[in-house]
Amino acid sequence: MKTLKGPAIFLAQFMADDEPFNGIETIARWAADLGFVGIQLPIHNPAFIDVGLAAESQTYCDDLRGRVEDCGVEITELSTHLEGQLVAVHPAYDKFFDAFAPEAVHGSSSARTLWATEQIERAARASSRLGLNAQASFSGALLWPMMYPWPQRPPGLVDLGFEELGRRWRPILDVFDEVGVDCCFELHPGEDLHDGVTFERFLATVSDHPRANILYDPSHFMLQQLDYLAFIDIYHERIKMFHVKDAEFRPDGRCGVYGGYQDWLDRPGRFRSLGDGQIDFKAIFSKLASYDFDGWAVLEWECCLKHQEDGAMEGARFIENHIIRVTDKAFDDFASAATDAAANRALLGLD
Secondary structure (H helix, E strand, O other), X not given: OOOOEEEEEEOOOOOOOOOOOOOHHHHHHHXXXXXXXXXXXXXXXXXXXXXXXXXXXXXXXXXXXXXXXXXXXXXXXXXXXXXXXXXXXXXHHHHHHHHHOOHHHOOOHHHHHHHHHHHHHHHHHXXXXXXXXEEEEOOOEOOHHHOOOOOOOOOOHHHHHHHHHHHHHHHHHHHHHHHOOEEEEEOOOOOOOOOHHHHHHHHHHOOOOOOEEEEEOHHHHHHHOOOHHHHHHHHOOOEEEEEEOEEEEOOOOOOOOOHHHOOHHHOOEEEEOOOOOOOOHHHHHHHHHHOOOOOEEEEOOOOOOOOHHHHHHHHHHHHHHHOOOOOOOOOOHHHXXXXXXXXXXXXXXXX
């Protein structure tokens, strides 16, 4: 068995224009002061990382890594969630997602997808130069508007959607393979990969590509009412990253899983700060330890009630208290007795 690394924190919800959240070193020191030992770094903000330069320059990566480590933390993984979203966008969402890309590619789906693909591949090369072995991303979605089967979907539509998604991601995954980094998809509503079944369907389109893996986040499964513990049993070999994020689901007589278009505060399913929701993290950390997961336990803070800085401060302690330092001995070793093959045969009456 192996001991998880952590606690670490995903920076996406904390990057801002004011100190200490406006630069890589100031936010790294802030994280270290709270008790984190790692930071998960999105690539979209040039104040934190120049991903184009990182993809090409080992000197730049060594300097970046050194500056972060001097602040008391290390970079755990890079994140390309926003860029992954743009690999595949249904036309209904074009205007929503243009904001994730430079103005030069707005209004052109093909140009936006090409830009996003290049960014993800640059991040893969940057991850390798930074000494990282996994990277987070979204899959994007061509089929999400057809998620519910009404009106009836034409035969072959879902097959075509996954075939196209696989066609776009296969060359990206090959780049990940070239540089020795896993691409870990966060299975998330709004993405074509949002549960185990859709992940399996995607794997079939990319020939079970070894670099197509999973960022495990139980909060999204809680909101879908999926068994997030059984998921680990089924997919543990593909789970290479872990977001520690809490959630709760409290349906009533007026609203259920779909949320009724309400704001997060009023939805039956909503994200909560660590320890404030319903996720059984003791069971999750136990399962991951038993399956030899040795990656990072990374806080992702999203909560409609609690202040983000309180959530971060409490989250560092919460993760630290849940990481299991695995044992190197059996608890009943004290009662063991030396034996041999002949003695075993005699005990079974075989001689």
